Amino acid sequence: MxxxxxxxxxxxxxxxxxxxxxxxxxxxxxxxxxxxxxxxSAVLAAFYDLWASGAVTAPLLDSTLALLYGLVLSLALGSLIGIGMGLSRFVDVALGPYVKAGLSAPMIAFVPVFLMIFGIGPATRIATVVAFSVFIVATNAATAMRASDPRLIEMAHSFGASRWAIFRDVRLPAGAPYFLAGLRLGVARGVKGLINGEVLIAIIGLGGLVKKYGTVFSMDQLYAVILLIVVYAAIAVGLVSAVSRLLVAEEK
Amino acid sequence: MTETQAPAISISNLTKFYGSPKGRRMKALENVTLTVGRGEFVSIIGPSGCGKTTMLKMVGGILGWDEGSIEVLGKPVTGPGPERATVFQSFALLPWMTVIDNVSFGLKVRGMAKPERYAVARKLLASVGLADFETSYPRQLSGGMQQRVGLARALAVSPQLLLMDEPFSAIDAQTRLILQTDLLDIWSKTDLSVLFITHAMDEAVFLSDKVVIMGARPGHVTDIIDVDLPRPRTEETRRDPRFVELTGFVWDRLRGMIQQDERAA
Structure with a gap:
């Protein structure tokens, strides 16, 4: 019960x-x-072996670190761009087209470029995560800034609130649900980008394992890693959802 | 009002244009002249589109105008000021803040520390009868209670001038009558001057020392009526033949304008 x-x-x-x-x-x-x-059953057995032998531990850690760094960067950069777009028509017109393009463009095409610039290290994967997630974070941050009821802003203005006070006490809390939705979508896209990039680069992280087992037709191990990735993505998004529910609930 | 004191509000020859979508300038207000004396309760009533809310926003300092002048307590209005506070038709409470945080909002943006502003807010919550609702959220309150919070928030900044933009129009008719008497009760204990926008004839007459009737297209003042009903006004006032007569007069003036408008449309 x-x-x-x-x-x-x-x-x-x-x-x-x-x-x-x-x-x-x-x-x-x-x-x-x-x-x-x-x-x-064979896949699950392979999954257990991989887990127990520690073969997935290092790639999992690698991927998670790249994801975390990438998401923090995306959140900072995307919020900055989005808040600018939401508050200023000039910034919106200046940067909006890039953000829209970045939102729908197949970012995977940039991974080889990142690889050439940053090399094999974590920077390439971090850049990939950023490329996949920053535009949705920015879009939602811009929406968040425009979401506040103009009557509330007028009220704050009438009490002599500064632009900063209006931002802190009205725009930010009113936009919080949109920010958090952006973060949630950003995490989902970030995981997607990370794994895509890793498969392409082929020797790193969880995506690297996919490539490794795929090329030698070690199917039970391949499925085991894919299963791990699916569960991993679900947990990452679920974690952010839970945290954002907590934040919004606290605010309400 | 003594000779040496400037009136609470002095509006003269106020004119405001609005840009229309076609780029033509439309006149929203034309040559409005109006005075609210210190401690006076003045209502503005008029058909939709007569610019009464627009004018209140200009007095509040959140909207500009094109010609004429507005002075509050003898000083020209250049923006919002600490001597003015507004109560809004939509209540405009912050849904993510508790009642006490909403009431102390005006003090917060002025930089008052939390213990001090809470102390002020508590006093005002008690005066509007909401002492037990400090930690409630606006959505947990009825419309009437929400507007009491709105009133307390305005009073918390100790204004000399209260601007009220159809504050009771979103509240049910019975609660509205109670809010009216409660507002007069609070006002009578202060030296507040009030500029009150309303659609309701009986409300304007019941509350005010002076009722200003405005016409539309462009907004202009058609009549200023002195309400000579004795104070304190009570439920008896509503049955006073003079109250009925004044309310009837306001309606006659408004009805003429509205009918003309309907025929023109």
């Missing part, structure tokens, strides 16, 4: 579909002897 039953109640359909998918995978994997699809 308690949290377990409420978890089952809320996520019951998902758990059901997950079980069905796992079962299907296992049955298909066993009955058809495909090299490209080992049964789930």
């Amino acid at each position: 308690g949290w377990l039953s409420s978890l089952a109640y809320r996520n019951g359909p998902f758990l059901l579909s997950l079980a069905a998918l796992a079962l299907l995978w296992e049955v298909v994997g066993r009955s058809i002897d495909l090299i490209t699809l080992p049964p789930l």
